[in-house]
Amino acid sequence: MSDRLPIAIGVGALLRRVNDAGGMAMVRAKGDAQSGAVLFLIDEGDVQRAMERGTGPTGAPALVETRRAESSGDSLEDYWRRRRSRDPDLWVLELNIPAAERFIAETMLFD
Incomplete structure (x- = not known):
């Protein structure tokens, strides 16, 4: 058994935190409850971004932008x-709240 928390617990915590702060967060697709990867769709009005947990330059967990869609560009969908x-x-997960990256980092970037 792994010492890592099941990903479903982190997802639930993130959803509650964002919604409690007045933002909107929802699950667009459920993955593996124990260890699935998470793709975050962040809506910033004119720009929508896709980010996911990756490895930063120091080897620590970090958020990595994997896709950006301008209002006239291709669809994140x-x-x-x-x-x-x-x-x-x-x-x-789709998030619509100012400072979405902060919420993700504080809740989901654990070892």
């Missing part, structure tokens, strides 16, 4: 659906 078709364990 297509992007995450393609990713999900290749990885059925992938969680997809």
Whole structure:
């Protein structure tokens, strides 16, 4: 058994924190409850970004931007659906709150 918390606990905590702070957070797709990867869709009005947990320059967990869609650009919807078709364990969370990265980092970037 792993010492790492199940990812479903971190997802639940993030959803509660964002919603309690007056933002909107929802699960677009559920992945593996124990260890699935998480793709965060962040809506900032004119720009939508996709981020996920990765490794930073120091080797510590960090948020990495994997896709950006301007209002006139391609859709993040297509992007995450393609990713999900290749990885059925992938969680997809949509966040609409100022400083979404801070909420993700404080809740989901644990070792």
